[in-house]
Amino acid sequence: MAGKFELYTDKAGEYRFRLKAGNGEVIAISEGYSSKSSALNGIDSVRRNAADAEVVEVD
Numbered sequence: 001m002a003g004k005f006e007l008y009t010d011k012a013g014e015y016r017f018r019l020k021a022g023n024g025e026v027i028a029i030s031e032g033y034s035s036k037s038s039a040l041n042g043i044d045s046v047r048r049n050a051a052d053a054e055v056v057e058v059d
Contacts, residue, residue, distance in 0.1 A: 003027070005043050007036070015039035019046065 001022040010016050014032030017039055021027050028046070033039040 005046075007039055007043070017043050 003019060003021050005017050005019055007015065007017045010032060012032065014034060015036050015038070016032055017030045018026050019028040030039065030042050033042060
């Protein structure tokens with residue numbers, strides 16, 4: 001099963017998304033967004049940028 005983005009509203013009324021792996025494990029959680037469209041833009045940004053993102057080890 002493929003991963004999925006879940007869009008939801010938190011207790012403070014902000015929009016957030018979480019990325020879940022195919023096995024249902026949460027692998028990323030977003031910041032809070034004031035609008036649904038901003039959260040959807042955040043999802044789009046992850047989709048566009050994550051595939052080519054560099055892995056950097058930080059001490």
